Amino acid sequence: MTRVNATATRVLVLNSGSSSVKYQLLDMADGSRLASGNVERVGEGEVADHTEALKRVAAELDARDLGLHSPRLAAIGHRVVHGGTRFTEPVLVTDEVLAEVEKLVPLAPLHNPANLTGIRVARALRPDLPQVAVFDTAFHATIPEAAARYAIDTATADRFGVRRYGFHGTSHAYVSRETARLLGAEPADVNVIVLHLGNGASASAVRGGVCVDTSMGLTPLEGLVMGTRSGDLDPAVVLLLARVGGMSADEIDTLLNKRSGLLGLCGDNDMREIGRRMAEQDPAARLAFDVYVHRLRKYVGAYTAVLGRVDAVAFTAGVGENSPAVRAAALADLTALGIEVDAVRNAVRGSAARLISAETSRVAVAVVPTDEELEIASQTYALVRA
CATH class of the missing domain: 3.30.420.40 (ATPase, nucleotide binding domain)
Structure with missing residues (x-):
C-alpha cells in the first residue's frame, strides 16, 4: 500500500445508492465536517448516471476549494452494504476486491450494484488515491455460529450463502463504543x-x-x-x-x-x-x-x-x-x-x-x-x- 502524505488528513465518504449519492468530507485531524451533500434522482433526468453524480460532487467540493485533487485528501471511503463472509473488516479497493463484491450481488441486489458503481466512478476520477470499502456487515462477523446459522439443511445453506449477516454495522459499532464512553x-x-x-x-x-x-x-x-x-x-x-x-x-x-x-x-x-x-x-x-x-x-x-x-x-x-x-x-x-x-x-x-x-x-x-x-x-x- 502506498503511504499517504502526513499532511493528508481528509477523507471523503461516499454512500452511493441506486438513485442517489450522499457524501461527507471530514478532516480526521479533529473529526470536523468540511462539507456534505446529496445528489438525488440519479438516472432520472438532469443527473444521467453515477458518473455525472460524482462529477457534481467533485464540482461542489471544487467550489469550496475542497476538491478531489486536493493534496490534503488522504482517501475515499465507500459504504458497501454486503460483505458476506469474505469481508469482515475494511479493505483497500483493488480489482480483485471489486470482483469479490460483485459475487455478493445476489445477497444484496438493491445495494451492492450501486455501491460498486460509485467505487468504479471514484476510482476513474482519482485512480491514484486510496479507495477503501467499509462493509455494513463487518461488525456482525463476530456473531457465533449458533446465532448466525439458520436451522435448514447445511449443504443447501452453504451452497447459497444462507446465514445471518446483519446490517447497520457501522452504526452499531459507533454507538456501542460511544455508549461505553458516555458511561x-x-x-x-x-x-x-x-x-x-x-x-x-x-x-x-x-x-x-x-x-x-x-x-x-x-x-x-x-x-x-x-x-x-x-x-x-x-x-x-x-x-x-x-x-x-x-x-x-x-x-x-x-x-x-x-x-x-x-x-x-x-x-x-x-x-x-x-x-x-x-x-x-x-x-x-x-x-x-x-x-x-x-x-x-x-x-x-x-x-x-x-x-x-x-x-x-x-x-x-x-x-x-x-x-x-x-x-x-x-x-x-x-x-x-x-x-x-x-x-x-x-x-x-x-x-x-x-x-x-x-x-x-x-x-x-x-x-x-x-x-x-x-x-x-x-x-x-x-x-x-x-
Missing part, C-alpha cells in the same frame, strides 16, 4: 443492547465491544418492524402468498420490503405522523405503534438473555433519537430487568449523547446520535495510515 468505561468492559431505529431498524447485542447477535439476517428484511419492511415473519406466509395468492417472487419481495411494516399497518411510515394520528385516537395508528413497540420489547428481552449482563440500552437513528414515546413504551415496566426510564430526562430533546435512565435503574438507558460517516472515515483513515 466512562472502556468498550471491552461494557455490554450494550443497541437499538438503531430509523426507517430501517435493527437491534444488536454487543458484549465487551464485540457483536454476538443482531436482528437483521441474510438481508435487511428480518428482525424489527420497520418503516416499510415487515421484519420477522413466518416463512410459510411467503408460501401461502405464492401458492394461494398467486403472487410472484418479485411481488412478494415488493410487499414485504416496500408495502409492509408501519406503512402496511396504518398507511404511514413516519413515526411523527403516527404519533399525531394516535393523539387523534386513530386505531390503525395505535395498532401500528403497538406492534412496533411489542417487537422491540421482545428483542430487548431476548438480548438480555443472550448477554446475561446488560450495562446499557442505547437508542439511536431517527426514531431512536427523536421519539420519547417509542423509548418510553419500549422499556416500560421492565424493572425486573433492572431497566427504568426517567420520564423527565426522556422528554428532553437534544443533539448530544445523554442518559435518560432513572437514578434507581441498574441498567443505563442512553440516547446516542449515530455517526456512520465518521465511523466509515475513521476506519478508512486508520487503514491507509497503517
Whole structure:
C-alpha cells in the first residue's frame, strides 16, 4: 500500500445508492465536517448516471476549494452494504476486491450494484488515491455460529450463502463504543443492547465491544418492524402468498420490503405522523405503534438473555433519537430487568449523547446520535495510515 502524505488528513465518504449519492468530507485531524451533500434522482433526468453524480460532487467540493485533487485528501471511503463472509473488516479497493463484491450481488441486489458503481466512478476520477470499502456487515462477523446459522439443511445453506449477516454495522459499532464512553468505561468492559431505529431498524447485542447477535439476517428484511419492511415473519406466509395468492417472487419481495411494516399497518411510515394520528385516537395508528413497540420489547428481552449482563440500552437513528414515546413504551415496566426510564430526562430533546435512565435503574438507558460517516472515515483513515 502506498503511504499517504502526513499532511493528508481528509477523507471523503461516499454512500452511493441506486438513485442517489450522499457524501461527507471530514478532516480526521479533529473529526470536523468540511462539507456534505446529496445528489438525488440519479438516472432520472438532469443527473444521467453515477458518473455525472460524482462529477457534481467533485464540482461542489471544487467550489469550496475542497476538491478531489486536493493534496490534503488522504482517501475515499465507500459504504458497501454486503460483505458476506469474505469481508469482515475494511479493505483497500483493488480489482480483485471489486470482483469479490460483485459475487455478493445476489445477497444484496438493491445495494451492492450501486455501491460498486460509485467505487468504479471514484476510482476513474482519482485512480491514484486510496479507495477503501467499509462493509455494513463487518461488525456482525463476530456473531457465533449458533446465532448466525439458520436451522435448514447445511449443504443447501452453504451452497447459497444462507446465514445471518446483519446490517447497520457501522452504526452499531459507533454507538456501542460511544455508549461505553458516555458511561466512562472502556468498550471491552461494557455490554450494550443497541437499538438503531430509523426507517430501517435493527437491534444488536454487543458484549465487551464485540457483536454476538443482531436482528437483521441474510438481508435487511428480518428482525424489527420497520418503516416499510415487515421484519420477522413466518416463512410459510411467503408460501401461502405464492401458492394461494398467486403472487410472484418479485411481488412478494415488493410487499414485504416496500408495502409492509408501519406503512402496511396504518398507511404511514413516519413515526411523527403516527404519533399525531394516535393523539387523534386513530386505531390503525395505535395498532401500528403497538406492534412496533411489542417487537422491540421482545428483542430487548431476548438480548438480555443472550448477554446475561446488560450495562446499557442505547437508542439511536431517527426514531431512536427523536421519539420519547417509542423509548418510553419500549422499556416500560421492565424493572425486573433492572431497566427504568426517567420520564423527565426522556422528554428532553437534544443533539448530544445523554442518559435518560432513572437514578434507581441498574441498567443505563442512553440516547446516542449515530455517526456512520465518521465511523466509515475513521476506519478508512486508520487503514491507509497503517
